Amino acid sequence: MQAAGFHSPGPPEVLQVMDFPDPVPGPGEVRVKVKAAGVQPVDCAIRGYGFSPPGAKLQYPQIVGNEFAGIVDQVGEGVEDFQIGCEVIGWSLLSCCAQYVVVPRDQLVIKPRTMPWEEAGVLSASGQTAHTALKELEVGEGDTVLIHAAAGGVGTFAVQLARAWGAVVIGTASPRNHDYLHSLGAIPVAYGEGLEDRVRELAPQGIDAALDAAGEEALRASVNLVSNKERIGTIVSFDLSEKLGTVPIRSKRSAARLSELTRLYEQGMLRVTIARVFPLHEAAAAHRAVETGHIRGKIVIAIN
Numbered sequence: 001m002q003a004a005g006f007h008s009p010g011p012p013e014v015l016q017v018m019d020f021p022d023p024v025p026g027p028g029e030v031r032v033k034v035k036a037a038g039v040q041p042v043d044c045a046i047r048g049y050g051f052s053p054p055g056a057k058l059q060y061p062q063i064v065g066n067e068f069a070g071i072v073d074q075v076g077e078g079v080e081d082f083q084i085g086c087e088v089i090g091w092s093l094l095s096c097c098a099q100y101v102v103v104p105r106d107q108l109v110i111k112p113r114t115m116p117w118e119e120a121g122v123l124s125a126s127g128q129t130a131h132t133a134l135k136e137l138e139v140g141e142g143d144t145v146l147i148h149a150a151a152g153g154v155g156t157f158a159v160q161l162a163r164a165w166g167a168v169v170i171g172t173a174s175p176r177n178h179d180y181l182h183s184l185g186a187i188p189v190a191y192g193e194g195l196e197d198r199v200r201e202l203a204p205q206g207i208d209a210a211l212d213a214a215g216e217e218a219l220r221a222s223v224n225l226v227s228n229k230e231r232i233g234t235i236v237s238f239d240l241s242e243k244l245g246t247v248p249i250r251s252k253r254s255a256a257r258l259s260e261l262t263r264l265y266e267q268g269m270l271r272v273t274i275a276r277v278f279p280l281h282e283a284a285a286a287h288r289a290v291e292t293g294h295i296r297g298k299i300v301i302a303i304n
């Protein structure tokens, strides 16, 4: 099969389409013919400096990508809940920008019929991170929540989930994304100098919880705005979080969590924003786009 991989870490150009052996599903595993996969900042860190995500070990040449959607084309022994031809969404570390991926059957859910492949391919990483974070911060009805980097991959899902669960959301983004944040149901606010004052003006009732998907400046502002540190989470600034006593959050992916996202999608309460779709042979350009740090929603790699 063909996949986007790299022989040693480096700039986006090290990513190339290469031939790899076709993966074969073992007992309890499913092989999926991939139609679309997502790119996240962590994929760029893996490719850029050989970052090894918890639970994974790089093996060169190393395939990239950790979320996908596609069609089941082989099932291993003992798998009864997925059949050949099922349209699925799933996740797997370091393997998804490829024509085929093999995953344990509990890392898959059925794709909603109405969901286009490009959207399905980019739901399971950022979507589950946003879901994990808001659950850990216990965001719900009556809360006013501040979400930093609200227009990005994680932020776009976090805004919508918090709204679906009854919260008022204030989201940070540059002014070019403010209409977009409005369309997701958030009150937009520009990041940068003066952020805390602008937020206080928008939320005289106070901020109950905050999610930092942007970096240290956002986390420091959150600590000045939210009194309960157990309701301030970061998915980015782990060292600073330890010093400040806030909540470090790492995505906890599960089929149950992903199913909740697909259910919300089917109910029209969650949408997927695609910034751009790249073919597999332009995987390097897709990584370059994510590395700008200014993507609205998600970058997709379409795979034939």
Ligand SMILES: NC(=O)c1ccc[n+]([C@@H]2O[C@H](COP(=O)([O-])OP(=O)(O)OC[C@H]3O[C@@H](n4cnc5c(N)ncnc54)[C@H](OP(=O)(O)O)[C@@H]3O)[C@@H](O)[C@H]2O)c1
Pocket: 040, 041, 042, 125, 126, 129, 148, 149, 150, 151, 152, 153, 154, 155, 172, 173, 174, 175, 176, 177, 191, 213, 214, 218, 234, 235, 236, 249, 250, 251, 290, 293, 294, 295, 296, 297
């Ligand atoms: N811990 C975990 O399990 C986990 C999981 C997923 C992601 N992450 C991390 O979380 C971060 C966000 O991920 P992502 O996929 O959402 O990234 P992303 O899609 O690349 O984020 C892009 C967004 O960031 C916004 N942005 C840039 N600088 C900003 C700033 N100073 N303040 C507020 N917003 C800013 C941009 O908005 P403008 O264009 O308007 O500036 C853009 O919409 C990354 O660092 C990623 O590595 C962690």
